[in-house]
Amino acid sequence: MGIRAVAAAATSLALVASMAACSSSKGSAGGSAGGKVSLSYGVWDATQVPAMQKIITAFEAQNPDISVTIQQTPWADYWTKLQAAATGGAAPDVFWMNGPNFQLYASNNVIKPLTDLHQDTSVYPASLVKLYQYKGVQYGLPKDFDTVGLWYNKALFDAAGVAYPTASWTWADFQAAAKKLTDPAKGVYGVGATLEGQENFYDTIFQAGGYVVSPDGKQSGYADPNTIAGLKFWTDLIAAKDSPSLKQMTDTAPLNMFESGKLAMFWGGSWDAKAFAGNDGTKTGIDVAPLPAGAKKATVIHGLANVVSAHTAHTAQAEKFAEFLGSQQAAQIEADTGTVIPAYNGTQQAWVQAYPQYQLHVFLDQLLDAVPLPVSRDTAAWNTLEANLLTKAWDGSQPVGTVAADLAEQMNAALAKEGS
Amino acid sequence: MTLAGAKASALAPAPAGRPARTARRRRRGEAGWAVFFLAPTALGLAVFYLWPVVQTFYYSFTTWGPFGGHTFSGLSNYRQLLHDPDLRSAFVNTAWYCLLGLAGVPVALVLAAVLARPGRRGVGFYRALLFLPVVTMPVAVAVVWRWLYAGDSGLINTLLAKVGIHGPYWISDPHTALIAVAAVGMWSSVGYTMVILMAGLQSIPRHFYEAAQIDGAGPVRQFFAITLPLLSPSLFFVTVLSVIGTLQTFDLVYVMVGQTNPALPQTRTVVYLFYQDAFVNNNRGYAAAIAFLLLAVTVALTGLQFRLQKRWVHYA
Numbered sequence: 137m138g139i140r141a142v143a144a145a146a147t148s149l150a151l152v153a154s155m156a157a158c159s160s161s162k163g164s165a166g167g168s169a170g171g172k173v174s175l176s177y178g179v180w181d182a183t184q185v186p187a188m189q190k191i192i193t194a195f196e197a198q199n200p201d202i203s204v205t206i207q208q209t210p211w212a213d214y215w216t217k218l219q220a221a222a223t224g225g226a227a228p229d230v231f232w233m234n235g236p237n238f239q240l241y242a243s244n245n246v247i248k249p250l251t252d253l254h255q256d257t258s259v260y261p262a263s264l265v266k267l268y269q270y271k272g273v274q275y276g277l278p279k280d281f282d283t284v285g286l287w288y289n290k291a292l293f294d295a296a297g298v299a300y301p302t303a304s305w306t307w308a309d310f311q312a313a314a315k316k317l318t319d320p321a322k323g324v325y326g327v328g329a330t331l332e333g334q335e336n337f338y339d340t341i342f343q344a345g346g347y348v349v350s351p352d353g354k355q356s357g358y359a360d361p362n363t364i365a366g367l368k369f370w371t372d373l374i375a376a377k378d379s380p381s382l383k384q385m386t387d388t389a390p391l392n393m394f395e396s397g398k399l400a401m402f403w404g405g406s407w408d409a410k411a412f413a414g415n416d417g418t419k420t421g422i423d424v425a426p427l428p429a430g431a432k433k434a435t436v437i438h439g440l441a442n443v444v445s446a447h448t449a450h451t452a453q454a455e456k457f458a459e460f461l462g463s464q465q466a467a468q469i470e471a472d473t474g475t476v477i478p479a480y481n482g483t484q485q486a487w488v489q490a491y492p493q494y495q496l497h498v499f500l501d502q503l504l505d506a507v508p509l510p511v512s513r514d515t516a517a518w519n520t521l522e523a524n525l526l527t528k529a530w531d532g533s534q535p536v537g538t539v540a541a542d543l544a545e546q547m548n549a550a551l552a553k554e555g556s
Numbered sequence: 557m558t559l560a561g562a563k564a565s566a567l568a569p570a571p572a573g574r575p576a577r578t579a580r581r582r583r584r585g586e587a588g589w590a591v592f593f594l595a596p597t598a599l600g601l602a603v604f605y606l607w608p609v610v611q612t613f614y615y616s617f618t619t620w621g622p623f624g625g626h627t628f629s630g631l632s633n634y635r636q637l638l639h640d641p642d643l644r645s646a647f648v649n650t651a652w653y654c655l656l657g658l659a660g661v662p663v664a665l666v667l668a669a670v671l672a673r674p675g676r677r678g679v680g681f682y683r684a685l686l687f688l689p690v691v692t693m694p695v696a697v698a699v700v701w702r703w704l705y706a707g708d709s710g711l712i713n714t715l716l717a718k719v720g721i722h723g724p725y726w727i728s729d730p731h732t733a734l735i736a737v738a739a740v741g742m743w744s745s746v747g748y749t750m751v752i753l754m755a756g757l758q759s760i761p762r763h764f765y766e767a768a769q770i771d772g773a774g775p776v777r778q779f780f781a782i783t784l785p786l787l788s789p790s791l792f793f794v795t796v797l798s799v800i801g802t803l804q805t806f807d808l809v810y811v812m813v814g815q816t817n818p819a820l821p822q823t824r825t826v827v828y829l830f831y832q833d834a835f836v837n838n839n840r841g842y843a844a845a846i847a848f849l850l851l852a853v854t855v856a857l858t859g860l861q862f863r864l865q866k867r868w869v870h871y872a
Contacts, residue, residue: 216835216836219622219623219835219838220835222623223623223624224624240622244621244622244623246623323708331816381725382728382816382818383707383725383728383729383818384707384708384725384728386725386727386728386814386816386817386818387702387705387706387707387708387710387725387727387728388706388708388709514622516836517837520836520837523815523816524820527816527817527818527820528818530818531818533818
């Protein structure tokens, strides 16, 4: 047995050892090295990472024995990955939560009740505090909130000779403007009918006086004629070719079309402000107005929360970090960097002033008409149905009414499965 | 490193004149070493392949909660399989990917025949060019092809427009999406098939062709009487691999097509459905049943191919 055999033996042993190491490094990422605890923080929005890093720096300055690393997963895969990680007991110590997923996580004991924090929740809007309560217990501290507004490209409005949108716009004003702004020769469309609930069809459903899910979370609203009118708003725009077709929007996301000057109007969230301000195409030439009114005025309001994993190895430190994320100091950083509208009352005005070139106050002005994002215990189940079925209405292969009836039936079946 | 060590001990010549007992002991020692050196691979296979297969089989009889935890539910997942229209269409789509993938074999054969000729200039360059997609990350391939296929601004439609053809939205039009995706799959695997066939071609002794030439056989006759039969083991190998590979089509569909694409029902494969159920809808038990059904189909098709090989594969 020469030196070669010894070396080979050593290599194979190392391989076995590394395999063993792989399987034992289960549990939440990070650990304590030299008395210093490292936490992981799961987020999805890359635009917000710089602000999150600033908040972490401030937190670490106050807590030299804790270090925090951001784990960013793009939105498209965030929930899939998080659920798999949580199933394997390897979720980040602290992570972002949204309304549609909250009850699923809370009811399955994947996230920790924040009962030890004794955080004063009166500093946040009451509806957001309530959104993150499950059976009366607080599981998440509100991080931010968002409403939807009508972003528009001023140059395209000027070119078509259409007056800028105002707070008094109705659906008819909007539809007429979309028609006028569309210029097939230049590949310019009035608006993009994105197949997206929060920014598009939920808003119009509420404006039409419809609903998505009944307040008790047991009944789908898709059979309601008003709800169908809210869907039809978008499919009509596509049929009239005032919006790109679903095929086109699958190729290029409407957000990107708007950023490259191919869409005159775009229904977008307050969270889009930061990305628009950082993009050469939209840095100055655009502005935002309230959404047009249907039977009534409405915009969807939703907010994120920070939650603590139930399986974190460092509960005390993770809770401390979550508490800091919910503090006024963290909210002020979010506002000053223009990242999102912070949930902490009194810091929102700073966000409005972060980008003086846009009338960001419209997002706060619309709070009076805001309707919460529809959720139930297992929202994802019927969100998938919406995406799968509404595609048929959006590409024109089936009438809206038929699709909505189908969707109502399947969604009711999904809601029935949720149990109590 | 492992390989070098194993070789060194296996090839060491046994010194002459030693008693048989020593040789036997020596052989037993070598067997021990063989086990030792095989252990990492065997262990890896057992832990990462065999055990999951056993587990998946068991899970196909269970129903899962959203965050793990499962209850035994008998054959209910398999009963659901029978009545799932999505699964039926996914199998039809997968069959198309499989057939279109097999269509890549003749293409690879032509390329291999051209590039295996000795003495051609620039052969190495073209071989490398054709093999490049094989070593490129599938996701990167899919992203680049998405741009090429884009309806309004993609390179393909821009070129088509120059000759007056108005190209479709390749990957969001239900009529073209499957072919568009399958073409990318073919493009990225043709290099691999080509390399295998090239090796097969080069192992055919030259004097067969010389003898055929003397007997007056033209290039066509030579191809059917010599090349094809002697290449059949390689062809068999690549068709088996191609069928198994295309039955597992997932990444291209996942990246190129996506959730809200109107062409999704016409393009999604069995593995896409498996992913959807296992990781998005969290029906892990049902997903396990889908995986097992696919395994059964794969085994059946491969078994069929092995039976049929007697009819057309010639081992020289």
